[in-house]
Amino acid sequence: MDLRYSPEEERFRHELREWLGQVLPTLPAKPAADDWPARRSYDTAWQRLLHEAGYAGINWPTDYGGRGATPTEHLIFLEESERAGAPYVGVNFVGLLHAGPTLIAEGTDEQRARHLPPILRGDEVWCQGFSEPGAGSDLASLRTRAVRDGEDYVVTGHKLWTSYATVADYCELLVRTDADAPKHKGITWLILAMDTPGLDVRPLKTVLGSSEFSEVYFDDVRIPVGNRVGEENDGWRVTMVTLSFERGTAWVDQIVDSARLVDDLVTIAKKVTRHGGAAWDDRGLRRDVGHLAAEFDALWALTKRGVSEASATGVPGVSASVLKLRYTEARQRLMDLGARVLDRAGLSRTDIGGLAGGEFTEERINSLSYTIAAGTSQIQRNIVGERILGLPRER
Amino acid sequence: MDFLPTADQLELQRGVRSLLDARFPLERLAAVAAAEPRQTAGYDETLWQALTETGVFALRTDLELGLAEAALVFEELGRAVVPGPLVGTFLSASRGAGAVTVLETQALPLLVAHLDVADAVLLFDESEVRWATGVVGETVASPLDPLTPLTEVAEVPAGRVIATGGAATRMRLEGAVLTAALQVGLATRLTELAVDYAKTREQFGRPIGSFQAVKHLCADMFVRTELARVAVHAAAVTLDDPTAEGAERAGSGAKLLADEAAVTNGRSAVQVHGGMGFTWEVPVHFLLKRAWVHATEFGTADDHAEDLALLL
Numbered sequence: 001m002d003l004r005y006s007p008e009e010e011r012f013r014h015e016l017r018e019w020l021g022q023v024l025p026t027l028p029a030k031p032a033a034d035d036w037p038a039r040r041s042y043d044t045a046w047q048r049l050l051h052e053a054g055y056a057g058i059n060w061p062t063d064y065g066g067r068g069a070t071p072t073e074h075l076i077f078l079e080e081s082e083r084a085g086a087p088y089v090g091v092n093f094v095g096l097l098h099a100g101p102t103l104i105a106e107g108t109d110e111q112r113a114r115h116l117p118p119i120l121r122g123d124e125v126w127c128q129g130f131s132e133p134g135a136g137s138d139l140a141s142l143r144t145r146a147v148r149d150g151e152d153y154v155v156t157g158h159k160l161w162t163s164y165a166t167v168a169d170y171c172e173l174l175v176r177t178d179a180d181a182p183k184h185k186g187i188t189w190l191i192l193a194m195d196t197p198g199l200d201v202r203p204l205k206t207v208l209g210s211s212e213f214s215e216v217y218f219d220d221v222r223i224p225v226g227n228r229v230g231e232e233n234d235g236w237r238v239t240m241v242t243l244s245f246e247r248g249t250a251w252v253d254q255i256v257d258s259a260r261l262v263d264d265l266v267t268i269a270k271k272v273t274r275h276g277g278a279a280w281d282d283r284g285l286r287r288d289v290g291h292l293a294a295e296f297d298a299l300w301a302l303t304k305r306g307v308s309e310a311s312a313t314g315v316p317g318v319s320a321s322v323l324k325l326r327y328t329e330a331r332q333r334l335m336d337l338g339a340r341v342l343d344r345a346g347l348s349r350t351d352i353g354g355l356a357g358g359e360f361t362e363e364r365i366n367s368l369s370y371t372i373a374a375g376t377s378q379i380q381r382n383i384v385g386e387r388i389l390g391l392p393r394e395r
Numbered sequence: 396m397d398f399l400p401t402a403d404q405l406e407l408q409r410g411v412r413s414l415l416d417a418r419f420p421l422e423r424l425a426a427v428a429a430a431e432p433r434q435t436a437g438y439d440e441t442l443w444q445a446l447t448e449t450g451v452f453a454l455r456t457d458l459e460l461g462l463a464e465a466a467l468v469f470e471e472l473g474r475a476v477v478p479g480p481l482v483g484t485f486l487s488a489s490r491g492a493g494a495v496t497v498l499e500t501q502a503l504p505l506l507v508a509h510l511d512v513a514d515a516v517l518l519f520d521e522s523e524v525r526w527a528t529g530v531v532g533e534t535v536a537s538p539l540d541p542l543t544p545l546t547e548v549a550e551v552p553a554g555r556v557i558a559t560g561g562a563a564t565r566m567r568l569e570g571a572v573l574t575a576a577l578q579v580g581l582a583t584r585l586t587e588l589a590v591d592y593a594k595t596r597e598q599f600g601r602p603i604g605s606f607q608a609v610k611h612l613c614a615d616m617f618v619r620t621e622l623a624r625v626a627v628h629a630a631a632v633t634l635d636d637p638t639a640e641g642a643e644r645a646g647s648g649a650k651l652l653a654d655e656a657a658v659t660n661g662r663s664a665v666q667v668h669g670g671m672g673f674t675w676e677v678p679v680h681f682l683l684k685r686a687w688v689h690a691t692e693f694g695t696a697d698d699h700a701e702d703l704a705l706l707l
């Protein structure tokens with residue numbers, strides 16, 4: 001059990017820090033949160049800079065244009081980027097962390113050559129068309145149908161919650177190709193170009209009032225058979241393969257960010273007045289803050305445990321579900337604590353009353369999704385109970 | 396950076412586990428609790444001897460290992476619910492005494508655990524640690540944990556100063572981290588007990604562990620334990636590294652998360668066992684009562700939460 005970094009790891013950190021120090025001051029101002037075309041330009045411009053500096057696809061194998069960094073270097077990359085205030089992966093999320101790795105593992109040479117370089121360069125943005133109105137937690141029950149017609153699949157159906165769909169070039173799409181097979185055995189993974197005729201993308205307003213995700217309607221959309229990744233009806237396995245790319249680094253940036261927010265919260269609490277003294281004079285509040293700080297410290301340690309496990313075995317082990325459950329709930333509690341300190345100043349999504357509170361309020365709303373997206377907390381508890389503890393399934 | 400336990404560390408931990416599984420299975424707890432005289436209940440001379448011979452208390456002094464290894468071993472001692480003045484004895488390994496217990500002079504009333512079997516008492520003051528022998532007091536008639544006999548001492552004994560300033564702070568912190576490791580061990584065993592019961596007990600024609608209300612209780616027990624475990628490991632490793640910063644913060648975080656894991660898991664384990672969980676026969680209550688005792692040692696979760704906040 002060693003938390004110290006090796007000289008090579010320290011050198012990697014140092015070089016990255018220098019580079020971030022040079023390049024970040026040259027970035028334009030961040031675009032407005034609900035201006036998605038501007039966000040695409042901003043996020044992809046950052047991806048191009050990463051690419052030129054050799055940091056694109058940090059965890060991708062070098063054979064496919066990635067940096068081939070170790071899990072620990074990946075951790076350092078995310079930690080340093082967050083501390084320096086670098087842009088987040090943003091609209092490049094699906095391409096870099098999901099579709100790209102899937103193509104590396106399961107795509108043909110042609111598919112890889114066609115898509116991997118532009119994803120790394122920030123020229124190609126992807127979205128994920130998995131969930132449907134009737135298929136959320138029970139993803140394998142999806143019903144969007146694809147029927148083979150010559151050299152095309154003809155797709156009809158309805159996808160929901162497709163993040164970045166309005167600005168994406170491609171979509172990783174799960175369709176049903178065999179309606180009679182057991183639900184996991186009739187699914188196929190397709191590459192969909194978002195400018196294909198018959199697609200109708202309708203932005204959905206989120207609780208933030210903006211449109212991160214959309215509904216996507218398919219009306220006889222023709223997708224070439226050559227866009228299939230893996231075999232027909234083998235799409236569920238193809239989807240699961242991507243999970244092996246997860247190397248314990250899922251929440252690094254946000255855990256680092258949470259530690260900063262705890263410090264900011266203390267600063268605000270020392271400044272605001274409550275009941276004739278500073279809010280920080282309230283012992284109950286201090287204890288709650290101390291408790292949350294302990295939890296984020298432990299989540300950081302758990303991240304390092306997962307990364308170490310990924311280095312040793314290739315997968316982060318049991319820490320992934322543990323991390324998702326505890327991190328998402330801790331983050332929500334942090335924002336509630338922020339609201340407690342801010343009181344009425346927490347009613348504005350931009351800073352008000354001379355307090356840097358807007359961020360807490362905005363994230364208080366945004367973090368509502370954390371316990372839902374990417375496997376709800378209830379589903380995570382099922383996973384821990386059944387796959388880790390070996391408890392019997394319900395049915 | 397490699398935060399996984401090394402092969403040697405795992406072997407050490409496995410060794411202690413198999414020793415304890417053989418010598419001190421949970422089924423023995425009830426018998427040990429019933430032993431007379433009550434003042435020495437829980438102290439098992441031959442087990443203590445075996446632990447001493449294995450080097451459990453002398454890991455640092457004789458085996459040149461660190462607090463990291465000690466934490467792994469103390470997890471096992473907690474998991475087996477081993478009674479006795481474990482932490483005080485470990486912290487006194489270099490002093491050539493046998494069993495050594497602890498008195499925290501700031502915490503009232505002044506209660507010493509296992510005084511009748513201890514050769515000496517470590518007195519933890521606000522700023523120093525002292526060494527006292529010949530401490531006497533009145534036996535508490537009905538201690539919460541039948542395996543942790545308590546003596547109430549009328550006044551703070553005198554004693555010889557053995558640590559001040561940074562050294563005293565460090566000793567207190569080590570005590571907190573080792574106690575936290577015991578709590579992680581308890582939390583681990585409580586999860587095992589609940590999960591085993593949930594797999595075998597059937598109601599409505601199926602194992603109760605298939606009901607989500609029960610399954611999710613178990614999942615949360617596991618999650619809580621793993622988070623506390625890494626917090627304890629991180630604190631131990633930080634204390635072992637003279638160049639590392641943040642030992643106090645890490646130690647406080649470890650103790651508060653471990654207290655919470657052990658105590659909350661104790662309640663959950665009782666709940667999962669239903670009526671059986673309220674019986675003396677099922678060992679769960681021994682673990683919960685021990686967790687309640689440790690939660691008052693080397694700072695409560697509230698104390699540590701506040702200490703940590705003041706470090707921010």
Ligand SMILES: Cc1cc2nc3c(=O)[nH]c(=O)nc-3n(C[C@H](O)[C@H](O)[C@H](O)COP(=O)(O)OP(=O)(O)OC[C@H]3O[C@@H](n4cnc5c(N)ncnc54)[C@H](O)[C@@H]3O)c2cc1C
Nearest residue numbers: 128129130131136137161162163369372373374375376378
């Ligand atoms: C911000 C955001 C972005 C997203 N982006 C994408 C995207 O880009 N692409 C995409 O494909 N999807 C995306 N999703 C969808 C996401 O994966 C689903 O919302 C999620 O899987 C839950 O499905 P659902 O919304 O249908 O809820 P449901 O599955 O209907 O769940 C409703 C409630 O029932 C509970 N529940 C359901 N099943 C069980 C069970 N077996 N046991 C116990 N409780 C259960 C759930 O925990 C939840 O509380 C996104 C979601 C959000 C919030």
